[in-house]
Amino acid sequence: MTATGVTVPAQRPAPLPAPERRGRTEVADRVVTKIACCAAREVPEVREVHQRARPWARASDCEVHGGRATVRLNVSVAYPAPLHAVAARLREHVIRRVAYQTGVEVSRLDITMTDLGGDLP
Amino acid sequence: MNRKTGRGNRWGLGLVGLVLTVLGGSALARGLGAFSQNWAAARTTIVDGNVTGFFARTGPGIWWLVALAALIVAVLALRWLFVQGRRQTRRTLRIEDGPTGVTDVAAGGMAQAVAADVATGPGVLHADANLVGPPGRPEVRLRVAADESVPIGALGRHLAEVALPHVRDALDRDRVPAVARVSLEPSPSPHRVVR
Numbered sequence: 564m565t566a567t568g569v570t571v572p573a574q575r576p577a578p579l580p581a582p583e584r585r586g587r588t589e590v591a592d593r594v595v596t597k598i599a600c601c602a603a604r605e606v607p608e609v610r611e612v613h614q615r616a617r618p619w620a621r622a623s624d625c626e627v628h629g630g631r632a633t634v635r636l637n638v639s640v641a642y643p644a645p646l647h648a649v650a651a652r653l654r655e656h657v658i659r660r661v662a663y664q665t666g667v668e669v670s671r672l673d674i675t676m677t678d679l680g681g682d683l684p
Numbered sequence: 685m686n687r688k689t690g691r692g693n694r695w696g697l698g699l700v701g702l703v704l705t706v707l708g709g710s711a712l713a714r715g716l717g718a719f720s721q722n723w724a725a726a727r728t729t730i731v732d733g734n735v736t737g738f739f740a741r742t743g744p745g746i747w748w749l750v751a752l753a754a755l756i757v758a759v760l761a762l763r764w765l766f767v768q769g770r771r772q773t774r775r776t777l778r779i780e781d782g783p784t785g786v787t788d789v790a791a792g793g794m795a796q797a798v799a800a801d802v803a804t805g806p807g808v809l810h811a812d813a814n815l816v817g818p819p820g821r822p823e824v825r826l827r828v829a830a831d832e833s834v835p836i837g838a839l840g841r842h843l844a845e846v847a848l849p850h851v852r853d854a855l856d857r858d859r860v861p862a863v864a865r866v867s868l869e870p871s872p873s874p875h876r877v878v879r
Contacts, residue, residue, distance in 0.1 A: 634785075654785065
């Protein structure tokens with residue numbers, strides 16, 4: 564018996580993953596910093612967010628590692644606002660807003676209130 | 685200069701004063717012949733043959749000891765000099781330290797806000813504030829220049845009922861000790877308008 568040519572059907576390519584799972588999205592530190600600063604400005608008692616470094620204070624910044632971020636914010640707060648409550652509200656709002664917009668989880672948010680003043684909203 | 689430095693200064697000055705008094709008193713006593721005349725006769729120089737003989741006998745090693753003592757004195761003097769600049773003022777006030785992050789308040793910023801708040805009081809010409817004390821127990825130091833024609837009670841009430849409650853509210857503490865130093869000054873002369 565002689566071997567006859569056997570036609571092997573072409574192998575089907577492996578199915579592609581769902582479109583939303585193709586590729587990797589990385590969110591840069593700068594983007595998270597900017598979103599965090601914008602979110603911080605939305606808290607009524609926060610009068611200003613210092614995004615850039617000043618001679619007497621570090622810049623607001625952020626480090627993203629594997630979907631988790633450490634954020635540092637320098638803010639001006641109205642006086643006399645209860646600072647603990649303002650910090651708690653700021654933390655909660657910024658963490659929620661960053662998670663919503665980038666999917667990055669803020670694991671730590673350090674707040675420095677560099678100056679106080681101005682009237683309460 | 686803070687309180688600790690001030691205490692150190694008093695002790696240091698007291699000690700130096702004591703040493704100098706003892707030395708001066710001894711020299712005076714020697715001049716007046718209070719010591720045994722065989723050992724330290726009056727009307728002889730202090731650095732006499734005995735002293736130079738002692739240095740000559742012990743050899744060059746003694747000069748190393750003298751140099752070491754001088755070095756120690758110099759280091760202590762320098763340390764004293766640097767310590768004069770030590771302030772009790774805090775740079776930041778940590779109001780929160782949790783797993784989700786820390787919250788710091790710049791003491792200078794807080795002090796400015798307190799000073800601005802105090803300055804709105806009746807008859808206040810100028811106000812200055814400082815935050816001092818250990819991390820967990822901040823204290824407020826105020827220097828207020830007030831108009832002497834305005835009753836001081838009104839200023840006291842403003843501090844007790846407005847400015848200090850604001851500090852307590854801001855720091856969320858039931859008690860924030862405060863010391864206010866008020867100086868009374870003549871009321872500023874009204875500006876003359878020349879038409």
